[in-house]
Structures are given as C-alpha cells and as structure tokens.
Amino acid sequence: MARVVVDVMLKPEILDPQGKAVQGALPRLGFDGVSAVRQGKRFELEIDGELTSTRLAQVHEIAEKLLSNPVIEDFEVHVAEVEG
Template identity: 80%
Template structure:
C-alpha cells in the first residue's frame, strides 16, 4: 500500500484572502518575520499496491478533474516516503 499526496495551491496571480487574513493575524499573535502566506489544500490518498507510473498518472487525473480547479489552482502529486 502506498500513500500519494496531492498539494493544491492557488495560482500566484489569484488573490488569497484566507492567506492575507492569516498574514494579518500573525503579528497580532506575536509572530514576526513572515512576509507572505498562501493557503492551500492537501489530499492524502492510500492506494493499493505500489506507486507505479500508471497509478500516479491516474492520481494526476483525479487532481485535475476533482481535487483542484485548474483555472485558479496548481497542484503537485508525489509519493509520501513515510
């Protein structure tokens, strides 16, 4: 059994109001030195068998059609080594 991770983030040109809210809250909580925050999503998929190229291609298709909105988001797919 393998674990595949899909990380989804807003494209750089897309405004991220949640990230801006977190960025504004950090100094009020005493945290300094952070200049930008972008908030995204992480999906962990447990799949049967090994992480083959075919299985990773299928997860990529899942990410493209269901897990992300390709118009406003980018995503990466990788196998969790743990």
C-alpha cells in the same frame, strides 16, 4: 500499498484572502518577520497494490479533475510512502 500526496495551491496571481487573513493575524499574536502567507489544500491518497506508472498517472488525473480547479489552482503530486 502507497501513500501519494496531492498539494493544491492557488496560482500566484490569484488573490488569497485566507492567506491574507492569517498574515494579518500574526502581528496581533506577536509574530513578526513573515512577509506572506498562502493557504491551500493537502490530500493524502492511500493507493491499493503496487504504485505503477499507470496508477500514478491516474492520481494526476484525479488531482486535475476532482481535487483542483485548473483555472485558479496549481497542484503537485508526490509519493510520500511505499509499503511492501
């Protein structure tokens, strides 16, 4: 079994209203020194059996077709944990 993480973030050129909202709230809570905040999604996938290169390629396909919108988002895949 392996745990694979897919991080999906808006492309840098895309406006991020959620990130801006968080950034705007920080001074009101007394936090300074944070020049930008961007918010995205994180997916953790538990993969059955051995994490072969074919399986990893499949996760990339899942990330591209289901977990992200390639027009406005970028994604990164990394292996978090491998058991057995």
